[in-house]
Structure formats: structure tokens, C-alpha cells
Amino acid sequence: MSPAIRFAPLALLLVFIIALIWRLATPVDTNVPSKLEGKPVPTFDLPAAIPTKGALSTSDLATGRPHLVNIFASWCVPCIGEVKVLQDLKARGVVVEGIAVRDRPEDIAEFLARNGDPYERIGSDAQSRVQIALGSSGVPESFIVDGTGIIRYQHIGPIGAADVPMILRKVEQAR
Amino acid sequence: MIAETGLAALWLAAGLAALQLVLMVLALRSDLEVGRTVRAIAVVQGALTLVAFAMLLLVFARTDLSVALVFENSNVAQPFIYKVAGTWGNHEGSMLLWVAILSVAGAFLAFLSRRTSERTLVAALGAQAALALGFYAFLLIASNPFARLDLNNALFTGALNARGLNPLLQDPGLAFHPPTLYLGYVGLSVAFSLAVGALLTDQVDAQLARAMRPWVLGAWVLLTLGITAGSYWAYYELGWGGYWFWDPVENASLMPWLAATALLHSINVLAARGALKAWTMMLAVIAFSMSMVGTFLVRSGILTSVHAFAIDPERGTFLLALLAIYVGAAFTLFAVRGATLKEGAPFELISRETGLVINNLLLSVVLGIVFLGTLYPLFVEAVSGEKLSVGAPYFNAVAGPLALILAVLVGVGPLLSWRRERRPVFKQLTIPVLLGVTALAITIIVSPSMTILPRLGLTVATYLAAASILPLLRRNPLRAPLATWGMVIAHFGIAVALAGMAMNAAFTSERLAVIKPGETLDVGPWTVLLKDVTPGAGKNWTAVEADLRATRGEKITVLKPQTRYFSNPPTETNEAAIETFWNGQLYTVIGKPDPSGGWQVRLWWKPFVTLIWTGGALIGFGGALALLGRLWRRRRRRSDWRKERYV
Numbered sequence: 001m002s003p004a005i006r007f008a009p010l011a012l013l014l015v016f017i018i019a020l021i022w023r024l025a026t027p028v029d030t031n032v033p034s035k036l037e038g039k040p041v042p043t044f045d046l047p048a049a050i051p052t053k054g055a056l057s058t059s060d061l062a063t064g065r066p067h068l069v070n071i072f073a074s075w076c077v078p079c080i081g082e083v084k085v086l087q088d089l090k091a092r093g094v095v096v097e098g099i100a101v102r103d104r105p106e107d108i109a110e111f112l113a114r115n116g117d118p119y120e121r122i123g124s125d126a127q128s129r130v131q132i133a134l135g136s137s138g139v140p141e142s143f144i145v146d147g148t149g150i151i152r153y154q155h156i157g158p159i160g161a162a163d164v165p166m167i168l169r170k171v172e173q174a175r
Numbered sequence: 176m177i178a179e180t181g182l183a184a185l186w187l188a189a190g191l192a193a194l195q196l197v198l199m200v201l202a203l204r205s206d207l208e209v210g211r212t213v214r215a216i217a218v219v220q221g222a223l224t225l226v227a228f229a230m231l232l233l234v235f236a237r238t239d240l241s242v243a244l245v246f247e248n249s250n251v252a253q254p255f256i257y258k259v260a261g262t263w264g265n266h267e268g269s270m271l272l273w274v275a276i277l278s279v280a281g282a283f284l285a286f287l288s289r290r291t292s293e294r295t296l297v298a299a300l301g302a303q304a305a306l307a308l309g310f311y312a313f314l315l316i317a318s319n320p321f322a323r324l325d326l327n328n329a330l331f332t333g334a335l336n337a338r339g340l341n342p343l344l345q346d347p348g349l350a351f352h353p354p355t356l357y358l359g360y361v362g363l364s365v366a367f368s369l370a371v372g373a374l375l376t377d378q379v380d381a382q383l384a385r386a387m388r389p390w391v392l393g394a395w396v397l398l399t400l401g402i403t404a405g406s407y408w409a410y411y412e413l414g415w416g417g418y419w420f421w422d423p424v425e426n427a428s429l430m431p432w433l434a435a436t437a438l439l440h441s442i443n444v445l446a447a448r449g450a451l452k453a454w455t456m457m458l459a460v461i462a463f464s465m466s467m468v469g470t471f472l473v474r475s476g477i478l479t480s481v482h483a484f485a486i487d488p489e490r491g492t493f494l495l496a497l498l499a500i501y502v503g504a505a506f507t508l509f510a511v512r513g514a515t516l517k518e519g520a521p522f523e524l525i526s527r528e529t530g531l532v533i534n535n536l537l538l539s540v541v542l543g544i545v546f547l548g549t550l551y552p553l554f555v556e557a558v559s560g561e562k563l564s565v566g567a568p569y570f571n572a573v574a575g576p577l578a579l580i581l582a583v584l585v586g587v588g589p590l591l592s593w594r595r596e597r598r599p600v601f602k603q604l605t606i607p608v609l610l611g612v613t614a615l616a617i618t619i620i621v622s623p624s625m626t627i628l629p630r631l632g633l634t635v636a637t638y639l640a641a642a643s644i645l646p647l648l649r650r651n652p653l654r655a656p657l658a659t660w661g662m663v664i665a666h667f668g669i670a671v672a673l674a675g676m677a678m679n680a681a682f683t684s685e686r687l688a689v690i691k692p693g694e695t696l697d698v699g700p701w702t703v704l705l706k707d708v709t710p711g712a713g714k715n716w717t718a719v720e721a722d723l724r725a726t727r728g729e730k731i732t733v734l735k736p737q738t739r740y741f742s743n744p745p746t747e748t749n750e751a752a753i754e755t756f757w758n759g760q761l762y763t764v765i766g767k768p769d770p771s772g773g774w775q776v777r778l779w780w781k782p783f784v785t786l787i788w789t790g791g792a793l794i795g796f797g798g799a800l801a802l803l804g805r806l807w808r809r810r811r812r813r814s815d816w817r818k819e820r821y822v
Contacts, residue, residue, distance in 0.1 A: 003510075003514075005513075006509065006510040006511075006513040006514065007510045009457065009461075009506045009509065009510075010503065010506040010507060010510055013499075013502055013503060013506055016550075017495065017498070017499045017503075019550070019553055019554055020471075020495055020553075021495065023553055023556075024475070024491050024492055024495065
């Protein structure tokens, strides 16, 4: 057997191992971008969810600066943890708007009193109409909307503390 | 205490493996007589890993939630069988099973081996210990199955209820499919170690091949059965109606099987004629290397797949390092020692040797195709950054025709004799060829629109079914050796499976529609009525169950497919209802409700689809029969020899 043949398996193995090392070093990006990104926010006009805060409509979002629209509910357990992160975002200059899904004013008030209140306005989406129009399938879910009312990012599930830098970057990009 | 006992046993086993390796190196450098010691160590090491695995089984059986692995993968409300099977339904547990089989195989090699020379055996046991040592390190450092739960951490994540076994895995299939496949995968490690041992001691000969053959045969039988069972499991559990998806993890099990199939045939050439030495050693190394590649692909989560297990770069790196070391070392050894391998007896063009060489070439090409197809997306992304996936169309189009050519040759090979063939062999194939041509004519008349591959599949299957039994007809079938019977049954099984695949591809009818209770849907010869949809519940799930009444002529068949909702973890599974008839299967799935009050109902009529798994089982059974025949003959020979000596 010629040396070329004898060493061929070793050479092939080397190529194979190098490719796998490359793959391990650059993790797969499994995020599938939302189809709503780059599209305008659907038109809606929601009544105020609690008497002490303003109502929320599409025109409130196209004000020249980015907004983070958070779909939440007082009955949603992951939302409790998320509110604290939203407050942190608010402290860093992010305008947070709320859409309360299938909720009651007194429950929302208690939820905010107990867990904190990062919201500028809260619209009441009693029948989930706006939630469905936004293509959101559950609570919590968040949208970053730029100053012209275009959706720039959809975040499914709660925003965790680890997501804060990414969210801040997305808000900055939407400016 | 149970978990700690298991961990201690694992550490001890690792220590013994290290000792075994050191003794092997000493024995090879000097002519130290360590055979007995090494054998004893290998046996104890195997026993210790069995203890470790038994301890893990025990903590799972008792749902000891203080063990992190149990907490994460089991649940008090789970049925007992899944508590036990859950032991290997997760990363750490399945790796422990892997290692346990590896070292138990080593123990059996040490205990049973009589044929290999002492020196080669010691070298082989050393190689086996080196393999085990790496995987012990992997378990103890990167995947400790016995780690206790860090309660603070668990409270923080707010998940105090154990998560439970993935519902897709809560099926009797889990109890058998992974262990069978693993026995096959890891059983090939013995062939690897024997090859490495023989290369180290320069004793690659017919005797080695005869010692290696039962291991290869046994591992191959288990792989065959494991793949067949896995295919049927995916078929009924996933609810997609397919039996093979060319998914990376399926390919990971197919690659060692292809290599082992080639090895199984080339090893006969080495055992009978002393030829194909280098090639057979290479295959023995590659077969187990493919098992390790498969383990790496599955366990590192590097390729996306329906078997999506944990994605963990740290574990991936560890496994990759092991893979590089073991395969690299074996290939280097091959490159260095390959020069000294002398080929055995020559053979002529038309001979059994040539037949087996062609068999090996074709199998290797198919193996290469599957290997490339599985890893091609990876390479493309590495080079161009483009994401793509290689699916069934590629594999079917490229591997399909080659498999058909191989199936044609399967009918010829066993008729040839060693060294050179003088009889007019091709004359014997007249009847099989005529039968194949008749089948072709029938498919053209009955179904003119059939595509080319299924048509050729049916033709070749008919020919092979007849050709495969010829080796038995040449002499008195009852006096033919068991190994010949095994070969004939396995080759006949290929024809059966091929026929099943071709018919499934050609004649399956499928319907998907939304119907309301009281309405009907037709599929193939069947009319299926959706009578009712009712709720149901099991121990840890709730379900929606459809009551389907299928009729074809007079008799009514009741089918009750379900959609199950598991709360822990929250998942939905489709439980297809499948009814088997002599001429096919009716496969039904109930889907989601529709706002108008209808339900998604999916129906398949799959004529003769069961032949696929019947064929797979026949192939495995044939292999088992051949193994039995070989072992039995060997024992008889040995006792004859003893008797002679006695006289």
C-alpha cells in the first residue's frame, strides 16, 4: 500500500475535525426573525385599563421616539418577574407602554402596586383583538416600535435580565 | 447514599481502566506476562460500571428528586416503566449506559476470548480501556449523572416541580430502542479494539478475523433491530406517517450500520482466505468511529434534528476531543503499520472475493454519500455562511440507485465460490431474472404512472426474493449450515424490505381535511366516518380522542387517534391510531379543532408498508441465526478437538 493511501484517512479526519471545531466555536443562530418586523403597527385605539393612566392608541406610538410595547396581564405569572426588568429598562430611558390582555382594572392596579409600575400608558385589550392583530400568541410579549410606528423587534416570552443589553441595543437602533 | 455509591463505582472503574492501559503498554514494551491480570481487571471494571448504572436506575425508580438529573427528567406522576426508562432518556443517563456497555463488552471480551493470541488480547483490552477511560472522564468531569440538586439554584429558577420526561419519549419504544441501538453501537468497539490490538502486535490474520466475527455479527444484529424498531417508533409516535426522514440522528445510526455491514462481509474474506487485511482493519476502525461520530452529533446538538437534545458546546468540545484522539490514533496506527500488512491468497475476477469487494465498495460509497449529506450543510456554512439543509430528495436520488445495484448483486454474490468460479453461475439466475421482468411488466400494466425508483424497486425485490434462496437449493437445505440459512434469510429480508419501501412510495394515498362529526372522508379503498370527538385522560395527560369508523365493503373498523396534552413539561403529542390489515395499514391522526366545529383529520392508506419492518426484522433474525451457527460450530469443533486429544 502506498503511503498516500495509508495517510488519506488521517487527512480526511483532520478536515472533518477542523470543520467541527469551527462549528462548535460559532454557535448556530437559531433565531427566526418575526414576520412583523419592518411592518407598521396595526391601527388600534384601546381604552385606559386603569383610571389613573392614559389610554393607548396607534397615534401614541408614532411620536418620533421609540417605544417598547409590552403585552401583559395581571394573571400572568412570568409577567411578575418581567416587570422588574421593565422598570430597569425604564430607568435607562426606554419608554414602556402596556397592553393589558383580558384583565380587570382592580386586578391591574393591585398587580402594579405589588410588583412595580414601569408603564407610561396602559391600554385595555379585553377581547385580545389588538394582541391577535399584533401576531402575539401569548403573554408576556414585547414589541419595539420606532418613532414612525414601524415594528422593529418582536420578543416572545418574558424579557429577562440577560436580555437587557440586547433590548437597549434594539431600542437604540430604532431611534 | 445510592447516588454516591454509583459515583464511587464510576471513579473506581476509571482507576482500573487506567491501570489496564498502563499494563498493556508495559506488556507491549517488555514481554511481561500480564494476560490473567488484565483479564481480571477488565471483568471487575465491567462489573463496577454495571453497579454504577444499577444505582442510577435505582434513583430513577425511586424518583429521588435530590439528584439533579432525576429532578430535571422525571416526575412523581409518571408511570413506573417511564421512570425506569427515563434513566436513559436524557444526556447523562444515556452516556452512562453507553460507557457501561463499553466496559461490559470489554469484560466479555476478556472473559470469553480463547482464539486471539494472549499478546493481541492484552493490546485489545488496553485499547478498550483507553476508550472507556476517555468516556469515564467525560462523565465524571462534564456530565456527572449523580450530581445532587443545588436547591438554591432550583428555587431561583422557580421550577420546583420536577419537569418530567419529554412526552414524545413516554412510549414503550423508549424502553427498548435506545438500549438495543447502544448495544449495537458500542458492541462495535470490540472490533475496533481487536483491530487496534492486532495492528499493534502485527497479528492481522485469519484467526483474528474469526475472533472478531461474532462481535461484529452480534453488534450488527442489534444495530439492525435497533434501527428497524426506531423506524417503526418514529412512524407511529411522531404522527407524520413516514418511516425514515434522513434526519441527522437517523443517519448517525445508519452510518455505523453501513460500515458494519461492509465489515461483516469483508471479514469473511479475511477469515476464509486471509485476504483484504488492511481494508478489513480499516473498516473495523471506521465502524466504531462512525458510532462515535454519531454519539458526538447527537450529544453535542451540533446539527438540528427531530432528536434535538441538549445543545452544549462544552460537552461537544469534550466529545470532539475524544473522537479526534481515538480515531486519530487508530488512523495513525493504520498509516504506520499498513505498510507491513501482506495481502493473502490471490483471486480471479469472477470469484466470491470479487463479489465481496464490490459489495464493500458499494456500501462504502453509500456510506460516503450519507456522511457527506449529513455534514454538507456544516461545510457549506463554514465556507460561504449560507444556511441550507440536505433532505430526502438528495439521499433518495443518490443512494437509492446504488442501493438497487447492490440489491441486484446480493443475488449473485453468494452463488460464487472462493478464488475462482468455473460453473455457469449466471444460468442459475434465469428464473429470478424472469420473475423480476414479469414484476416489471405487471407494474407497467397496473400502474403506468409509477415513478422510476419504486418501479425498479419492485422489479429488483421480486428478483432478489427468488435469487436469495438459491444458495439453499444447491444442496439439501436441511443439511446446509446454520450460517448459510442466516445469510439466505437476511438477503431475503432485504428483498422484503425493498418491496415494502417501493410499495409505500408508489401506492400510499393521503388525505388531510377538516370535517365535522358525522361527515366522512375517503382514502384509498376506505371511507372513514368521524363519529365523535371526546375528551379523555391518562395518568399524566389529558387528551382529545376521535372516534373514527372506517369501512371497506362490509366490516367496520374502529380507530381512536388522540392528541395528548402533557402538562409537565407542557407538550402536545399525536397518538396516531393505526390498524394493520394483511395488505396494508390504515393510519389516522386527529389534529386541531376548527372554529366552525370541525376537526383536522389526516388519513393515510399504506399498502404493504409493514413489509419494511418485517424485512428489517428478517435481516436481523438472519444475522442472529448466522451468529448462532458460528458459535455452535466453534464449540463443537473445540469439543471435537478435545475428544481427539483425549483419545
